[in-house]
Amino acid sequence: MTGLWLLLSLFLGSTEAGKLLVIPSDGSHWMGMKPVVEELGRRGNQVVVVIPEASLSMGPSEHTTTLTYPVNYTKADLQTHLEGNLTEILSTDLSSDLSKFLVFFYQMHVLQKFIIRNAEGLFIKEDLMKKLQDYSFDAIITDPFEPVGVIVSEYLSIPAIYMQINLPCGVDTLASQSPSPPSYVPQRNTHFTDKMNLWQRCVNLVRTLLQPMACKYMHTEADEIASRVLRKKTSVMEIMSRAALWFMRxxxxxxxxxxxxxxxxxxxxxxxxxxxxxxxxxxxxVEGSGEHGFVVFTLGSMVSQLPEAKAREFFEAFRQIPQRVLWRYTGPVPENAPKNVKLMKWLPQNDLLGHPKVKAFITHGGSHGIYEGIYNGVPMVMLPLFGDQGDNVQRLVSRGVAETLSIYDLTAEKLLVALRKVISDKSYKEKMTELSAIHRDRPIEPLDLAVFWTEFVMRHKGAAHLRPAAHELNWIQYHSLDVIGFLLLLLVTVIFVTVKSCMFCFRKCFKKTQKKKKE
Amino acid sequence: MTGLWLLLSLFLGSTEAGKLLVIPSDGSHWMGMKPVVEELGRRGNQVVVVIPEASLSMGPSEHTTTLTYPVNYTKADLQTHLEGNLTEILSTDLSSDLSKFLVFFYQMHVLQKFIIRNAEGLFIKEDLMKKLQDYSFDAIITDPFEPVGVIVSEYLSIPAIYMQINLPCGVDTLASQSPSPPSYVPQRNTHFTDKMNLWQRCVNLVRTLLQPMACKYMHTEADEIASRVLRKKTSVMEIMSRAALWFMRxxxxxxxxxxxxxxxxxxxxxxxxxxxxxxxxxxxxVEGSGEHGFVVFTLGSMVSQLPEAKAREFFEAFRQIPQRVLWRYTGPVPENAPKNVKLMKWLPQNDLLGHPKVKAFITHGGSHGIYEGIYNGVPMVMLPLFGDQGDNVQRLVSRGVAETLSIYDLTAEKLLVALRKVISDKSYKEKMTELSAIHRDRPIEPLDLAVFWTEFVMRHKGAAHLRPAAHELNWIQYHSLDVIGFLLLLLVTVIFVTVKSCMFCFRKCFKKTQKKKKE
Structure with missing residues (x-):
């Protein structure tokens, strides 16, 4: 293997090839990480990707070596618990904030179970862990959505790069000590924008203050595993605070x-x-749509079906628009389904969004779809389902390039109004074109940036020069509470001594005056 | 002019050439801005540089148009007040912190006078202002060290890019709303590092709290000019908060x-x-220095002489080292000057620092010299004189790549000890080589980055998408003080109502029990 590797390195002319460990997370997380990992492999680095035997979308990737570890669940379990669960949720009425929160909480709980089983699965496989140790990796790229990679980075003592998007409970801002003033940085899953009213700012402040506790709670089991594996009392957050780099998606x-x-x-x-x-x-x-153009509709890789009643509302709305519709849908089709709708198992989403005749994009608001929409400058109607999608939607709605609807109380009428608005009101398209121009106008491609910085970390064994001294302070010191206490003490002492001295002088003088008077 | 311009644009193949106004500041500030400005001109943008008629180092630059405005001082005045003042300071004993602060304050005061005269000079010249208006610039690059460019940006209503380095009183962090936790971000001119003890953190906190007042004081005259020119009550800080971009040097x-x-x-x-x-x-x-190598010594573009007694200490020290010395010095030379010292009016500093035989760099700690030293990996002995140099020095000393000495109580012995240390203790060279490797290893050259972002601002008429919502909050809102007040009020109300209700219930129950007892 190593011989072949060296040969490959020589062939590619790379003299500085590094050894990189990759521990990704499933679903859209892996989709976001895969291009970087494959490009790093293509450039001659030795890239080893470690994944569980059962997964929804992870598998061998180009120019990399994939190693698997057994887990006590199957792909079918994942499908039942994650995808099945989504279909179930879609049949429920979740219009209230409380029900949404409970669903979010439940989903996170289900996900956490699988995540913990991954960590248990890897660390129990001692021969694989030994093998990883023998590789002497230069760095690890991992998704901190799962603690397994985080713990491995500490176990192997290698610099860690965390590639992440909207981590729950703001792990990234906490672990990186990134200031997030609650007055204009909305917390995840609040669905607030950066312009909040007084009440929203109250909620946001309380949420900000509660985040460390929420993280602690979320990581309870992971912290136990970390302490057991690393044979010292530690926490996932503590390990993450030693990150070499954070790749923010x-x-x-x-x-x-x-x-x-x-x-x-x-x-x-x-x-x-x-x-x-x-x-x-x-x-x-799509050409047959004439001047009216067409609409692209997907709800992401995990939702290709809808409850029949809900699907009917969509068909009803589409019947009433002059545009043609391309819909990724595998559910039951009503007999009188409108002729302008084409149902497909899979859509070439980016290619469709890049077509000159596209008029709107109906999406759940996953980050991949959003960036494809922005890149191609297509106004959106957004139907957030779960996770970070509710927050994502706000970012586009507040920019005037999208309309949002709740999928839970969706009707054909509501969909029609939103769809007609983003298509006929020219401001949506104009603002989206502007946003697209800004998004495309960059000094360096993000993929090249990710590849450069990963290789930088491998070359320099980390990125210590980017690590703020904040990490060496405790909470009290960081917030200058000891300083404030000390200064207050100083002030009180000065006031006390001054007052006492004045009183002493006053008494002396007063006594003298009294004595004089008596005399 | 415009015809020629179009022809040039066509020749260079640039179809998106923009019109850029540049209002620089003198000395090392201009040295830092010149490469960007010239490169932007070379790429086919129409670059107009506006400078005062009298200046130390500013003048026509390549690929740009230079316009001047009259000022009521001469180049000789500048030389007398700035350079002459430095020579005078070097003869004084400034070893105490207070004297250093007073000198800093005095220097700033002198500089401010010239800065204000520049602003007065430009705005009085109505024909030039009219001409600038007629250009319809797409953007302005200016150095916020001088308010003149800041005010012009608002006067012409064009997006502003502020290119700056270590602005006094932290104008940049205040105007950009960049959080600077006083627990690990040392304030300018404190000479602290990012690892402070309790007392240093006290000083740093107080300094941080006083910064807005210091800025207000520093800008008193500039604010008056801004309000007069713009015909509305405004301040330089307020205008700067609308910056499109901050180029941090x-x-x-x-x-x-x-x-x-x-x-x-x-x-x-x-x-x-x-x-x-x-x-x-x-x-x-330098080759004649054999295995011992040589030392480069300059005190920056503004100090080429030293008081005789001080110079003698340097000659004495250099006599006792085996290295050869290249010294930018135009002062009197003692008769028995050592043979290993070569005095020059001007040194090719970067070329010398890049020579394989160079062993150390004696410098005042100006940012240009520092970056040339880092780029070429040369350990330094630093003699900070004024401005940001005291802070700069700490950044290198704390990294173990430099030693610092006070020029005010310098002796040959002290210099010898420091020089021998950085040359013979291998750790200085090793750490500097590492720092150099990190500094050189970048995904994109900083000059290209500056050029890209300037053209970005010209293309998109600003960079509104990078502007944090913090700018729309007042001080109370930004720090969530209204939210905290509101939450406290809510808490007090809840407690009050609860207590009152409990007391009411308790009284009711108590009365009933008493009644029963009576019965």
């Missing part, structure tokens, strides 16, 4: 501007590519 | 890691270039 054509730390690298929109021409069949369908 | 191989804002672009070390071969005469001199 966002950029400011999408995210609200907020403070960053020097070891954060923004790589949002990394996966977007120039659209390719459509197949002849698709081209004919 | 530092990077983290030098600066301590600290939070950044999205509209900050780090372009530190932009002016450093690959060293060129030396002239035959110089090459012979």
């Amino acid at each position: 966002f950029e400011f054509a999408f995210e609200f501007p907020r403070p960053l730390m020097p070891n954060m690298v923004m790589i949002g929109g990394m996966a977007t590519k120039k659209p390719k021409p459509l197949t002849q069949e698709l081209e004919e369908f | 530092f990077e983290f191989a030098f600066e301590f890691p600290r939070p950044l804002m999205p509209n900050m672009v780090m372009i530190g070390g932009m002016a450093t270039k690959k060293p060129k071969p030396l002239t035959q005469e110089l090459e012979e001199f």
Whole structure:
């Protein structure tokens, strides 16, 4: 293996090839990480990807070695618990904030179970852990959404790069010590924008103060595993605070501007590519839409079906628009389904969004779809389902490039109003074109940036020069509470001594005067 | 002019050439800005540089148009007041912190006078202002060290890019709303590092709290001019808060890691270039040093002389080292000056620092010299004189790549000890080589970055997507003080109502029990 490797390195002319360990997370997380990992392999680095035997979307990738570890669940379990669970949720009425929160909490709980089983699965496999140790990796790229990679980085004592997007409970801002003033940086899952009213700012402040506790709670089991594996009392958050770099899968054509730390690298929109021409069949369908154009509709990789009643509302709305519709849908089709709708198992989403005749994009608001929409400048109607999608939606709605609807109380009428608005009101398209221009206008491609910084960390064994001294302070010191206490003490002492001295002098003088008077 | 311009644009193949106004500041400030400005001109943008008629180092630059405005001082005045003042200071004993602060304050006062005269000079010249208006610039690059460019940006209503380095009173962090936790971000001119003890953190906190007042004081006259010129009550700080971008002339191989804002672009070390071969005469001199190598010594562009007694200490020290010395010095030379010292009016500093035989760099700690030293990996002995140099020095000393001495109580002995240390203790060279490797290893050259972002601002009429919502909050809102007040009020109300209700219930029950007892 190593011989072949050296040969490959020589062939590629790379003399500085490094050894990189990758521990990704499933689903869209892996989709976001894969391009970087494959490019690093292509450039001659030795890239080893470690994944569980059962997964929804992870598997061998180009120019990399994939190693698996057994887990006590199957792909079918994942499908039942994650995808099945989504279909179930879609049949429920979740219009209230409380029900949404409970669903979010429940989903996180289910996810956490699988996440913990991954960590248990890897660390129990001693021969694999030994093998990883023998590789002497230069660095690890991992998704901190799962603690397994985080713990491995500490176990192998290698610099860690965390590639992340909207971690729950703001792990990234806490672990990187990135200031997030609650007055204009909305907390995850609040669905607030960066312009909050007094009440929203109250909620946001309380949420900000509660975040460390929420993180602690979320990591309870992971912290136990970390302490057991590393044979010392530690926590996932503590390990994460030693990150070499944070790859942030966002950029400011999408995210609200907020403070960053020097070891954060923004790589949002990394996966977007120039659209390719459509197949002849698709081209004919969309060209047939004439001047009205067409609409693209998907609810992400995990939702290809809908409860029948809900689907009916969509069909009803589509029947009433002059546009043609391309819909990724595998559910039951009503007999009188409108002729302008083409149902497909899979859509070449980016290629469709890049077509000149596209008018709108109906999406759940996953980050991949959003960046493809922004890249191609297509106004959106957004139906957030779960996770970070509710927050994502706000970022586009507040920019005037999208409308949002709740999927839970959706009707054909509501959908029609929103769809007609984003298509006929020219401001949506104009603002989206502007946003697209800003997004595409960058000094360096985010993929190149991610590759550069990963190789930088491998070359220099970390990125210590980007690590703020904040990490060496405890909470009291960081917030200058000891300083404030000390200064107050100083002030009180000075006042006390001054008052006492004055009183002493006054008494002396007073006594003298009295004595004089008596005399 | 415009015809020629179009022709040039066509020739260069640039179809998106913009019109850029540049209002620089003198001395090392202009040295830092010149490469960007010239490169922007070379790329086919129409660049107009506006400078005062009298200046130390500013003048026509390549590929740009230079316009001047009259000022009521001469170049000789500048030389007398700034350079002459420095020579005078060097003869004084300034070893105490208070005297250093007073000198800093005095220097700032002198500088401010010239700065204000520049602003007065430009705005009085109505025909020039009219001409600038007629240009319809797409953007302005200016150095906020002088308010003149800041006010012009608002007067012409064009997006402003502020290129700055270590602005006094932290104008940049205040105006950009960049969080600077006083627990680990040392304030300018404190000479603290990012690791402070309790007392230093006390001083730093107080300094942080006083900064807004210091800025207000510093800008008193400038604010008056701004309000007069713009015909509305305004302040320089308010205008600066509308910055499109901040070009920060530092990077983290030098600066301590600290939070950044999205509209900050780090372009530190932009002016450093690959060293060129030396002239035959110089090459012979440095090669003649044998295995001992040579030392480069300059105190910056403004100090080429020293008081005789001080110079004697340097000559004495140099006599006792085996290295040869190249010293930029134009002062009186003692008769028995050592043979290993070569005095020159001007040194090819970067080329010398890039020579394989160089062993150490004696410098005042100006940012240009520092970046050239870092780029070429040369350990330093630093003699900070004024301005930001005291802070700069700490950044290198704390990294173990330099030693610092006070020029005010310098003796030959002290200099010898420091010089021998950085030359013979291998750790200085090792750490400097590492720092150099980090500094050189970047995904994109800082000059290209500066050029890209300037053209970005011209293309998109600003960079609104990078502007944090913090700017729309007042001080109370930003710090969530209204929210805290509101939450406290809510809490007090809840407690009050609860207690009252309990007491009411208790009284009711108590009365009933008493009644029953009576019955």
